[in-house]
Amino acid sequence: MVEYRQSVSWWCLVPALLSPEELLRAAVEIGYAAVELLPELYWPLACEHGLAIAAVNGHASIEAGLNQRANHARIVRELEANIAKAATWGIANLICFSGNRGNLDDTAGVEATAEALARVARRAEAAGVTLLLELLNSKVDHPDYQADQTRWAVEVCRQVGSPAVKVLYDIYHMQIMEGDILRTIEREHLWFGHYHTAGNPGRAELDARQELNYRPIFQAIAATGYRGYIGHEFIPRGDAVAALRDAYQLAAQCGEEGGG
16 A cells, blocks of 8 residues: 655746646646645645645755854744744645855764754644755756755754654755665665655656656655655656656556555
8 A cells, every 4th residue: 555645846837837727636636645845825725626735945045054053043933934834734844955065064064954953843843844854966956055965964864863854855866966766765764754756867757768767766665664745846848747647657556566
């Protein structure tokens, strides 16, 4: 039986490929449980369609993030406000960002990031909200981003020591940075609170035109007993609804195979 749920990332599709209504109707028809990374303006519309909100950004910004103590007061205020909103709206996860490295070494970056997240971890625990430290690649899409290695983000979570602070394991980004996806999931999955998918190179569909073999990846996730969301964060090259349907069906089938 599949234990994980599937969500679709809003920004990849609206407004370039689908209208808000088109995306939400398609998500419901296909069987998605949730949408994510949608503007607050559309939260009520998603709920009207019976879709949960899997994740939204917890603070600004990707570049000026948690690894710089000068940003902590602002980010803590933003996270506290967004934890309250997430609790009200039933939003499971808030995405957090390390920020760019600059001249900061990895040890100092880990310590500062963990320090900031520890300040809000208990509030998140009480609200039933998970703070996700997102892994992003620094080679192609986010130059100088510090949380660009799994081990770095896992060490942050280890130092915080809270069940409400987890890693957002983005398969696309980590394929670019380190590969070894299956072994990483097997070894580190207890630290992972959310997954993102996309084809590499190009962040397109999960099809045969890219290098990632998603069938065993989904099977490996299912085999861990993961119960959270897998968020599809790709930009279709072709028919958007067909791509969303294909991704959903592949993940659902593999979940059955891996979790059975």
